[in-house]
Amino acid sequence: MSQMETRGETQNLTLVQAVRDGLRDEMREDERVLVMGEDVGKNGGVFRATEGLYDEFGGDRVIDTPLAESGIVGTAIGMAAYGMRPVAEMQFMGFIYPAFDQIVSHAARLRTRSRGRFTCPMVVRAPYGGGIRAPEHHSESTEAFFTHHPGLKVVIPSTPYDTKGLLISAIRDPDPVIFLEPKLIYRAFREAVPDEPYEVPIGEATVRREGEDVSVFTYGAMTRPTLEAAERLEDEVSVEVVDLRTVSPLDEGTILESFEKTGRAAVVHEAPKTGGLAGEITATIQEEALLYQEAPVKRITGFDTPFPLYALEDYYLPEATRIVEGIREVAEF
Amino acid sequence: MSQMETRGETQNLTLVQAVRDGLRDEMREDERVLVMGEDVGKNGGVFRATEGLYDEFGGDRVIDTPLAESGIVGTAIGMAAYGMRPVAEMQFMGFIYPAFDQIVSHAARLRTRSRGRFTCPMVVRAPYGGGIRAPEHHSESTEAFFTHHPGLKVVIPSTPYDTKGLLISAIRDPDPVIFLEPKLIYRAFREAVPDEPYEVPIGEATVRREGEDVSVFTYGAMTRPTLEAAERLEDEVSVEVVDLRTVSPLDEGTILESFEKTGRAAVVHEAPKTGGLAGEITATIQEEALLYQEAPVKRITGFDTPFPLYALEDYYLPEATRIVEGIREVAEF
Amino acid sequence: MSVLQRDSGEQIQVLSENGQVTDESQLPDLTEDELVEMYRYMKLARHFDQRAVSLQRQGRMGTYPPLSGQEGAQIASAFALDDEDWLFPSYREHGASLVRGLSLKRTLLYWMGHEAGNAIPEEANIFTVSVPIATQVCHATGAAWASKLQGGDKAFICHFGDGATSEGDFHEGLNFAGVFDTPNVFFCNNNQWAISVPRERQTASETLAQKAEAYGFEGVQVDGMDPLAVYEVTKRAVEKAKDPGEGELRPTLIEAVQYRFGAHTTADDPSVYREEEEVEQWKAKDPIPRMETFLLENGYLDTEGVEAIEESVKEEVAEAIDEAESVTRPEPEEIFKHVYEGMPERLREQAAEFEALRETYGDDAFLEGH
Amino acid sequence: MSVLQRDSGEQIQVLSENGQVTDESQLPDLTEDELVEMYRYMKLARHFDQRAVSLQRQGRMGTYPPLSGQEGAQIASAFALDDEDWLFPSYREHGASLVRGLSLKRTLLYWMGHEAGNAIPEEANIFTVSVPIATQVCHATGAAWASKLQGGDKAFICHFGDGATSEGDFHEGLNFAGVFDTPNVFFCNNNQWAISVPRERQTASETLAQKAEAYGFEGVQVDGMDPLAVYEVTKRAVEKAKDPGEGELRPTLIEAVQYRFGAHTTADDPSVYREEEEVEQWKAKDPIPRMETFLLENGYLDTEGVEAIEESVKEEVAEAIDEAESVTRPEPEEIFKHVYEGMPERLREQAAEFEALRETYGDDAFLEGH
Numbered sequence A, B: 001m002s003q004m005e006t007r008g009e010t011q012n013l014t015l016v017q018a019v020r021d022g023l024r025d026e027m028r029e030d031e032r033v034l035v036m037g038e039d040v041g042k043n044g045g046v047f048r049a050t051e052g053l054y055d056e057f058g059g060d061r062v063i064d065t066p067l068a069e070s071g072i073v074g075t076a077i078g079m080a081a082y083g084m085r086p087v088a089e090m091q092f093m094g095f096i097y098p099a100f101d102q103i104v105s106h107a108a109r110l111r112t113r114s115r116g117r118f119t120c121p122m123v124v125r126a127p128y129g130g131g132i133r134a135p136e137h138h139s140e141s142t143e144a145f146f147t148h149h150p151g152l153k154v155v156i157p158s159t160p161y162d163t164k165g166l167l168i169s170a171i172r173d174p175d176p177v178i179f180l181e182p183k184l185i186y187r188a189f190r191e192a193v194p195d196e197p198y199e200v201p202i203g204e205a206t207v208r209r210e211g212e213d214v215s216v217f218t219y220g221a222m223t224r225p226t227l228e229a230a231e232r233l234e235d236e237v238s239v240e241v242v243d244l245r246t247v248s249p250l251d252e253g254t255i256l257e258s259f260e261k262t263g264r265a266a267v268v269h270e271a272p273k274t275g276g277l278a279g280e281i282t283a284t285i286q287e288e289a290l291l292y293q294e295a296p297v298k299r300i301t302g303f304d305t306p307f308p309l310y311a312l313e314d315y316y317l318p319e320a321t322r323i324v325e326g327i328r329e330v331a332e333f
Numbered sequence C, D: 001m002s003v004l005q006r007d008s009g010e011q012i013q014v015l016s017e018n019g020q021v022t023d024e025s026q027l028p029d030l031t032e033d034e035l036v037e038m039y040r041y042m043k044l045a046r047h048f049d050q051r052a053v054s055l056q057r058q059g060r061m062g063t064y065p066p067l068s069g070q071e072g073a074q075i076a077s078a079f080a081l082d083d084e085d086w087l088f089p090s091y092r093e094h095g096a097s098l099v100r101g102l103s104l105k106r107t108l109l110y111w112m113g114h115e116a117g118n119a120i121p122e123e124a125n126i127f128t129v130s131v132p133i134a135t136q137v138c139h140a141t142g143a144a145w146a147s148k149l150q151g152g153d154k155a156f157i158c159h160f161g162d163g164a165t166s167e168g169d170f171h172e173g174l175n176f177a178g179v180f181d182t183p184n185v186f187f188c189n190n191n192q193w194a195i196s197v198p199r200e201r202q203t204a205s206e207t208l209a210q211k212a213e214a215y216g217f218e219g220v221q222v223d224g225m226d227p228l229a230v231y232e233v234t235k236r237a238v239e240k241a242k243d244p245g246e247g248e249l250r251p252t253l254i255e256a257v258q259y260r261f262g263a264h265t266t267a268d269d270p271s272v273y274r275e276e277e278e279v280e281q282w283k284a285k286d287p288i289p290r291m292e293t294f295l296l297e298n299g300y301l302d303t304e305g306v307e308a309i310e311e312s313v314k315e316e317v318a319e320a321i322d323e324a325e326s327v328t329r330p331e332p333e334e335i336f337k338h339v340y341e342g343m344p345e346r347l348r349e350q351a352a353e354f355e356a357l358r359e360t361y362g363d364d365a366f367l368e369g370h
């Protein structure tokens, strides 16, 4: 996949392994980095994202905390302000809300409030999204809550290579980063990932597939069905697929460049339609490039309903069929 | 102002008095209704929105709670499920976040989760918005957090008449309603408000000023500067001002009807631009009415920054000058 | 405010690990039939649990949280309620919910991913399962408070784990209960682990019961694998909730010390974080043989009785599984229902759009992906 | 775990309400100069407070939270810190912050709505003011934890009110402190009121100090209007944070019992919810005359000294007000600064667009509206 640097040694890793690899590399490079959260220590995380770290770095740097999300993020803020680089795990995105106040009222505002005297270089990691037959509250994708709040960055990788590079960038970032991991594809495929630490820059989208007729903007776990839909449509419509990778701040340059070429677009995400990122992207497009626009931007998203229990989750999630249909609608408008 | 029913006795009330009037009427009508929150009892609320209720209804129905927003909303959910109609006050919108989990994970989902066996007929009231020279965290308008979550309704009145009618509708609503009160105009003006209880329906926008050239969608405290801007532009541009009143669910019918007439639009709100309601409204317009669109929809909003301390707040808030300029841009495109 | 039975040496216990009565004075006032019924429920819960785990293994059910080891606390605490009382469960209370009238079929359906499993029947006073830890504590306080304001005379029991005591909502819910003197019983299933995090890592306080000190009401620690002690302690708390003594507050925090024999959920591998030895030690306290010995030795039950119960619980579980598995996948329109009382326009459009697509492409088009 | 001085009768006190030493054994080890300095700080804080309130009345400042009555707790607790220790204040700690090196000018600027007031100078170990109640408790625990991990030897004091103890973040922050044994002093300014909500409505526990029981570390109740007692208790807690005894945990919860003489903020009218009589009762405990009597009677200070101090604090406050008022309104571009280390493109555009508008229309166009 595009800008991959694969000089030097590489390993074939899954996305979740790339998370661990990124954490381990940064912990080796920078002793201020520590990992904290529920079950991240001995257990290695409920998805094994922190496996082996406890053994390598010990309990002072890979910290099993009490079950208290506000406490985790709140103490991590204190740590970050005091010179550490905490990476706090929220076990599932659906359990991030008890920490919402600490994230929006403090992590996001400490720099502003203190005019730069205190900063909050921390990462809040959380697996997000549906499709793994999990219980209630385990399938959320509410990234739009965080993209609306100034002071936060929000990153969502879709490949193992990007995962490691973006996570390292997030840890090195001087500001708080919400790092959302598409757990549906934690183990879906492997990719060559350099052994050495490297950065994939925050704030840059990437074109996963070039096309001429319709631009489709997506991210995270929806990148794969979107690419699949593009392939299915190969003989009909030339689809460009842009993987946003960072959803705050958005890479307007890449979005507009693609759109100005195609004049038609769709946005695909799992989150509910109303108030989701698709609306923001659509608004940006028409603000900056209305004169190029040849069809309404189609929002192919989760429904405006709570995420259903898993017997129905396949219907909830946008998949290739809905995406194909949506793109066709845009192409044929 | 439009659909005002003023038969019967009326009183000239400010917006905050209309809040109190609505609460009192519903408490008289329905003994399941109770008011709870920090300082709502003897003190009558820090804005005097519940003044006199404690004396009239006593401490069992006008309840001073401990200082704990999650506890307030969480216990109110239990009460609502158990047959009461609690109206919980959050002292300022900036202090609603500790209750965010209870609101999005429970209030919004109880009906879905239990297939209608349990419901959550509660109102969460909070004063929102800037302009009153208040300290940090006292000037937020983060309605977009709540409009993105299925299962909630979000109401923001802009006049005393609507305030009473919408609040009564919210209390009678079978589902949870976030009721945001524009504190900047709590006492800005008076209006005839019927003594009798009445409903202003949730989900219906209203046209505050008719016009032909540009539609401006707004709500809450921004309605007044928007009307002012429209007046200033009188000789130049014929501006239609739509007061949304309910921001979730949006009244798409009224929005589209206005837009199809003018073909040009702006949205005005205090909240930060990115991820704010203006984006959602813009996306909806281009989805449903692209062929009518003659100019980009202009978002005239707060900046993508935390709300500044009050020495700078006047610069942050959209006011008539910025609105005039934005409308002109739309008209001249 | 007295806090009873502060440390483990002082836990309330009625039956020893061998099923011998250690404290006659605390023997609950239960008939033979009731004692046998409690035992049968425990057996039923245990067997259900084993079958549920194997259903998950066979791909017939999603992630499931087992309860084995915790039957004593679950069954006895639910048993101590009066008919009109309410239960606010966490996600692991299949046993307690069963006693209170939630069928095994519904519990299975829920973990099979059907919303219908959570539609508590009107006649059962059980709140829906709460997955976000400790959040239900506030709901239980609120409901109890409402009942008190309505002049009701009911108790509201709320179950949660040791891990839950670290959450802010535990604190806020109990604090409200103290201030508004609500008829609550806060029942902490301290099973020593919150997934992989041991009890000692959860808090530095010696017991969880002593946390009641912060809220001004009573905290009690009980041997949670002793069904008779659990029953007795809960019963007293329920009574106090309804009719507190002079100067006493209604709420109680009960810490039921126990152990989860199995994994946290079927997605968990406990061998990564705990020793088999520890599990074995706690298995010696297994509530079921303990209760069985008590019943046999007191002549309330004989070995045939035991066998008959074993047979009957097997049948009952098998039947529940058959019933649950014969329920067909819900229709996708269920997704759009019950979001609000009425369906907003936009939702109606989304449902219609989706239905149209489904008609065009057929169901399989949507199911293949994942 | 011992919880000292559980109820009000057992509060730690060194000076009686009349300024007489009641407990020689607890007299802190302070020099004459230090004692006088503490007294001067208290006078300075009181005078500052009176002037700040009147600035607000005159429209020269926004909403302001007064501290009168709480000088004893604020000044003495800050005084008990060593230079390298850290202070995590709530919004009312102008006195404590002053002792720790935050100028009155900055405090004024902050309440005049200038971000600059919150830019703590590099040399002052003070965290920025936290407005959302109790949230700073977690920050203080995190910073103390980081310091401990870094091998530091500092104590971290965190101030909050009685109302704050009801918030989930209080619970989570103290619980983490217990579990990770962090060098924290949690200093609760129990001033009897959280705006209009009295202490009894905040929690049913008899004291706030006993809430430490839930976290496994020590809780102490002290007469918060007795500066010597506050100093002594805080000093001991600071020492324990750095060097706990065998088997002791580092954190302490101190409940300093005191009273807010004035309104909650200048926006509040306390006559609506409390009796003047109550205020008068507490005024008898005023820390300032108490300390003054002690100093005078022990010959550490004479009446000329008192007068000289009165003069000098007036001057100091007047100067700070002049300085603060001579600071011009910040430039609007300040809004866009410090949101991130770098400025994202979209923010740059917004800033530029706004600047252009301002050039066209002039400043007044934006300021008139409100």
Ligand SMILES: Cc1ncc(C[n+]2csc(CCOP(=O)(O)OP(=O)(O)O)c2C)c(N)n1
Pocket (backbone or CB within 6 Å): A038, A067, A069, A091, A095, A098, C092, C131, C132, C133, C160, C161, C162, C163, C164, C165, C189, C191, C193, C194, C195, C260, C264
């Ligand atoms: C707010 C929240 N955070 C995290 C989780 C994930 N989670 C599910 S169960 C669990 C451990 C719960 O431990 P405990 O309270 O002791 O209950 P037990 O499972 O042992 O019965 C965790 C962390 C959750 N469900 N909710």
Ligand SMILES: Cc1ncc(C[n+]2csc(CCOP(=O)(O)OP(=O)(O)O)c2C)c(N)n1
Pocket (backbone or CB within 6 Å): B038, B067, B069, B091, B095, B098, D092, D131, D132, D133, D160, D161, D162, D163, D164, D165, D189, D191, D193, D194, D195, D264
């Ligand atoms: C999370 C939150 N909720 C509500 C408020 C509004 N508020 C400001 S001060 C206050 C009372 C605080 O009381 P207490 O903790 O006793 O401190 P005191 O003001 O008495 O010093 C309230 C409710 C807030 N700042 N933060």
Ligand SMILES: [Mg+2]
Pocket (backbone or CB within 6 Å): C161, C162, C163, C189, C190, C191, C192, C193, C194, C195
């Ligand atoms: Mg547990």
Ligand SMILES: [Mg+2]
Pocket (backbone or CB within 6 Å): D161, D162, D163, D189, D190, D191, D192, D193, D194, D195
């Ligand atoms: Mg107070």
